[in-house]
Amino acid sequence: MKSREQLVTRALQKLKVLAAGQSPSAEDYQVVNDDVEPVLSDLSTRNVYPFGDPDQIEDNAFVQLAICLAIASANDFGSPQIDSGLSNEQLRLSTESRLRELTAQTLSGQPLQVDYF
Template sequence: MKTREELIARVLKNLGVLAAGQSPSDEDRAEVDDLIDPVCAKLFDDGVAKLTGDEIDDAAYLPLAAIVTEAAMVPFGIGGQKASDLEALAEKAKSDLKLAYRVYDARPPMRPDRFWGRRCGRIC
């Protein structure tokens, strides 16, 4: 399980704001922290996945970080080719999460009704 702090650090690394070995500033941390809960709520509303930003399953950690990174591009002024790359990464992450968290329907498959009449005017 990953923590919210690890998620914030990963998002800042994805944005290029945080270098290896650095710790996030309070302002940067607060900016990303404000985005996590709305992004998780949007993923739930869109039927992608039910996630919280507090304890993150290891399988959902990197995709969630990519999606939060996309939401954080505007506040951090990311544009150009880097923005295009991050948007593509976020779209792939959404499809990966949707596939991983798909809820399978337990109902039996529908069967078509049988046709009880005659097909060719005689008994075939």
């Protein structure tokens, strides 16, 4: 499991605001941190990835969620482009598709928990 702090830091790295091994400035951290709940809520509302505890992010979705967060915060850092090979829209669609696949794998095939009264 990854933490919210790790998610924000990874998003800042994706934005090229932060180099690997560096700590983010308080201002940069806060800008991205403020977007965590809205981004996760949006993904959940659109049935892309279920909103859960932002302090307990599953490892298999971590990078994709960081990319979504980076795209949402990009304009705040004057970085309209996250990945040089894809437009942000192409990257967002690709990332959301991967998150849907992860959700389908996670939610299917698990036994239903039943509460007995």
